Amino acid sequence: MQVSMTVNGRTRTADVEARTLLVHYLREQLNLTGTHVGCETSYCGACTVLVDGKATKSCTVLAVQAEGADVTTVEGLANGELHPVQEGFWERHGLQCGFCTPGMIMSAVALLNENDNPSEDEIRHGIEGNLCRCTGYHNIVRSIEYAAATMRGEDPPASQWKDES
Amino acid sequence: MATDIAEFIAPTDLSHALDILAQGRHTILAGGTDFYPARVGRPLTEPVIDITGIDGLRGINRVEGFHRIGTLTTWSDLITTELPPGFDGLKMAAGQIGGIQIQNVGTIGGNLCNASPAADGIPPLLALDASVELASPAGTRVVALEEFLTGYRSTSRQPGELLTAVLVPEEFDDATSSFWKLGSRAYLVISVAMVAATIVCDADGTIETARVAIGACSPVAKRLHALEADLAGRHGDAADAVTVEHLADLSPIDDIRAGVDERRNAALHLVRRTVASCLS
Numbered sequence: 001m002q003v004s005m006t007v008n009g010r011t012r013t014a015d016v017e018a019r020t021l022l023v024h025y026l027r028e029q030l031n032l033t034g035t036h037v038g039c040e041t042s043y044c045g046a047c048t049v050l051v052d053g054k055a056t057k058s059c060t061v062l063a064v065q066a067e068g069a070d071v072t073t074v075e076g077l078a079n080g081e082l083h084p085v086q087e088g089f090w091e092r093h094g095l096q097c098g099f100c101t102p103g104m105i106m107s108a109v110a111l112l113n114e115n116d117n118p119s120e121d122e123i124r125h126g127i128e129g130n131l132c133r134c135t136g137y138h139n140i141v142r143s144i145e146y147a148a149a150t151m152r153g154e155d156p157p158a159s160q161w162k163d164e165s
Numbered sequence: 166m167a168t169d170i171a172e173f174i175a176p177t178d179l180s181h182a183l184d185i186l187a188q189g190r191h192t193i194l195a196g197g198t199d200f201y202p203a204r205v206g207r208p209l210t211e212p213v214i215d216i217t218g219i220d221g222l223r224g225i226n227r228v229e230g231f232h233r234i235g236t237l238t239t240w241s242d243l244i245t246t247e248l249p250p251g252f253d254g255l256k257m258a259a260g261q262i263g264g265i266q267i268q269n270v271g272t273i274g275g276n277l278c279n280a281s282p283a284a285d286g287i288p289p290l291l292a293l294d295a296s297v298e299l300a301s302p303a304g305t306r307v308v309a310l311e312e313f314l315t316g317y318r319s320t321s322r323q324p325g326e327l328l329t330a331v332l333v334p335e336e337f338d339d340a341t342s343s344f345w346k347l348g349s350r351a352y353l354v355i356s357v358a359m360v361a362a363t364i365v366c367d368a369d370g371t372i373e374t375a376r377v378a379i380g381a382c383s384p385v386a387k388r389l390h391a392l393e394a395d396l397a398g399r400h401g402d403a404a405d406a407v408t409v410e411h412l413a414d415l416s417p418i419d420d421i422r423a424g425v426d427e428r429r430n431a432a433l434h435l436v437r438r439t440v441a442s443c444l445s
């Protein structure tokens with residue numbers, strides 16, 4: 001079947017098998033391997049992308065269901081410079097092994113697009129559909145707080161670790 | 166051997182969709198959050214009808230004494246729509262279904278048609294006396310949710326019928342309502358037990374009508390009719406009236422998530438907590 005959608009601002013048209021999941025289309029046909037496949041049961045959230053601005057697990061959507069949609073993957077965030085959420089993960093050590101990171105970042109972007117000043121509880125609620133096996137949630141929350149402050153044009157909260165500024 | 170979906174159709178028009186469904190071959194796909202996880206590890210070959218593009222099946226409006234919730238209304242839609250207090254319990258359930266990504270695509274109709282004993286949408290809708298609207302080329306029928314759910318993952322939906330809407334009577338608009346769910350962690354969790362209640366009090370705070378439903382403790386979620394009758398006429402301390410006898414009809418299972426006794430005990434406390442939170 002033919003499918004056409006906007007991915008990271010570019011129109012992409014391709015022939016896919018109807019059964020192709022969006023995540024496989026992104027990874028295998030468009031070579032956008034930043035979106036990860038963790039569990040394939042829509043549980044872990046590593047495959048989270050934005051579909052028309054909403055955080056969506058791309059392992060539970062057929063590519064053909066995204067016909068006409070506007071899809072953003074982690075590759076679409078940086079614009080010459082890192083996106084503030086990416087910068088936050090860098091500055092506040094929001095990752096250990098990095099497997100969940102693209103999904104975490106996309107959920108955080110979706111959250112901050114709707115709420116530019118989330119409380120810690122709201123941040124944790126916003127990433128509840130994403131699992132981190134390294135259990136690095138603490139630093140992920142700090143990373144998102146950093147990003148939220150930067151996006152509001154404020155100074156990010158001071159790091160909790162001594163050797164950083 | 167077939168390796169691809171035999172046919173994928175995404176109609177935009179309801180009557181076209183009903184004609185396709187009348188052939189009896191297609192699996193209905195809405196948000197897909199029950200559909201895909203049930204098919205992991207095997208090829209997707211069955212013919213599929215994607216209903217998410219059909220006009221007019223999403224959103225909530227008022228029709229002749231009812232709130233009509235279109236089948237494609239997502240949990241996120243429910244949370245962000247302004248609704249009377251009677252819907253608070255349903256909104257609390259919506260906010261605890263999966264995580265944000267699941268709430269963004271998972272639909273109310275999918276939750277009811279999948280009819281899992283652990284479907285969190287079911288107890289709040291039972292506690293609101295909801296009914297469902299089913300459409301086929303022959304016409305539309307309305308069935309009380311309690312009758313629609315016939316058992317473990319089974320419903321009275323006929324092959325070829327499409328659930329088009331959930332109807333909630335306006336009589337509970339000013340009720341207080343609540344929902345409590347117990348799982349092994351706060352998020353992304355299949356309920357060990359969940360309870361919803363809708364309570365209408367008179368001006369003095371005496372309970373006029375109570376609806377209490379519990380899920381995950383029997384093959385299909387149940388209204389606790391005897392408890393509802395005992396709550397009528399009581400006041401702020403009504404939660405004290407809840408006893409194990411009120412839960413006698415339940416048949417909790419023993420599984421990896423909880424044992425029978427734990428489920429029964431949890432059920433009792435959840436029912437008390439839910440009733441109390443409606444009255445506080």
Ligand SMILES: Cc1cc2nc3c(=O)[nH]c(=O)nc-3n(C[C@H](O)[C@H](O)[C@H](O)COP(=O)(O)OP(=O)(O)OC[C@H]3O[C@@H](n4cnc5c(N)ncnc54)[C@H](O)[C@@H]3O)c2cc1C
Pocket residue numbers: 041042043192193194195196197198199200201202216236261262263264267270271272273274275276277278279283284285286322326327328329353354355356
């Ligand atoms: C990670 C994860 C966590 C989850 N957590 C929860 C949870 O906490 N609580 C909970 O209750 N559920 C949970 N679920 C299950 C699921 O998300 C919900 O049941 C959801 O509401 C299903 O809706 P859907 O639109 O995705 O259904 P689909 O998967 O599209 O469909 C479900 C079933 O209903 C049928 N169907 C759908 N729409 C219609 C219709 N209009 N007419 C006739 N048949 C129809 C389909 O053929 C299919 O059999 C979870 C799922 C996942 C993957």
